[in-house]
Amino acid sequence: MPKQGYHHGNLRQALVDAALVLIEERGPTGFTLSEAAKSAGVTPAAVYRHFAGREDLIAEAARQGYEIFADLMAYAHDSGGDSDLASFEATGRAYLAFARRHPGHYVAMFESGISINRTPDLARVAGRAFAVLDRAAEGLTRHIPQDRRPPARMISSHVWAMSHGVVELFARGAPGTRAPYPPEDLLESGIGIYLRGLGLIPPDD
Structure with missing residues (x-):
């Protein structure tokens, strides 16, 4: 998946949207930040520009x-x-x-x-x-x-x-x-x- 959300300045919301899908599927403790980043199409390091954890x-x-x-x-x-x-x-x-x-x-x-x-x-x-x-x-x-x-x-x-x-x-x-x-x-x-x-x-x- 291309890192479209990041390039358009929507990385923060793209991560929230990815997390919502993971939360629904696995529960609030059933995923990692790296998995949320992967779902949003960005690198794990990019997550920390917006969220501490x-x-x-x-x-x-x-x-x-x-x-x-x-x-x-x-x-x-x-x-x-x-x-x-x-x-x-x-x-x-x-x-x-x-x-x-x-x-x-x-x-x-x-x-x-x-x-x-x-x-x-x-x-x-x-x-x-x-x-x-x-x-x-x-x-x-x-x-x-x-x-x-x-x-x-x-x-x-x-x-x-x-x-x-x-x-x-x-x-x-x-x-x-x-x-x-x-x-x-x-x-x-x-x-x-x-x-x-x-x-x-x-x-x-």
Whole structure:
């Protein structure tokens, strides 16, 4: 493969793109910087002009993933219009959609062991993404009586955990697992049960 990315000044992004493919295929620890360089069509030495090591490369993949994730979550939230419930449910579905469409980014963000505080830019964009979940949860809390209203952050954390669990167990084809129902249905029914427990939607007849 010619070193086209380098000559056009896109070596940094070419390395991130190569890493994303390797992360999806082998996991965040299943490749070396030399392999990423080879996939990008450059020499291993060229990598160090942009990244100090593999973790820095994965952190940049995670940062870019959070940018996509934050935009997707914000779009999903806004699609609910004036309905706080619709906005909240849409963010859960957007989490699942992101994991399906961007598996390399998802692994870099949530399974690599890279702290979101590794760099200021990574912390900033991760905070922007999670703020959408918090905002959706805050909208819901307005409909819960004050005396039994849980913190908005608790609600957003519960739904994040539920979404993450569905993704990990059933949405990414983990070896040895098979979803008893479509992941979307599992997530929707789980969120429905949770919201009924909060009194935000009526019980089934």
